[in-house]
Amino acid sequence: MRLTPIDIQQQQFHRIWRGVDSRQVQSFLDLVAQQLGELVRENGELRVELRRMTQELDEHRNREETLRQAMLTAQRAIDEIRENAKKEAQVVIADAELRARRSSIMRTAGWASWSRRSMTCAAGARVRWKRCAAF
Secondary structure, X not given: XXXXXXXXXXXXXXXXXXXXXXXXXXXXXXXXXXXXXXXXXXXXXXXXXXXXXXXHHHHHHHHHHHXXXXXXXXXXXXXXXXXXXXXXXXXXHHHHHHHHHHHHHHHXXXXXXXXXXXXXXXXXXXXXXXXXXXX
């Protein structure tokens, strides 16, 4: 039987000669002591559980913050890589356009291919910084 505060307040002992029945009082006190002991033990266990869960919650919050920071850092890195790739693509395109223009000019001028030191003219002869004799 679970003891409630109302049970304690309404508990009555039989009167016997010179007071109440001491066996009933002792039995009731034993019951109160037992249940109070159980409540104290349960309360202690719940406090330990609460402390453990609070620590676990703090750890989860710390992990969440760490993950949030990692995601922000990764997003910044992705944005930076994307921006660098766009810039590099623009440089490659500009270089390709320059080479295409240069190649077009050289073909129009009679050069088949060229490098820093020598060129191959349309007639197939390798010459150094001179115009191909075939043209």
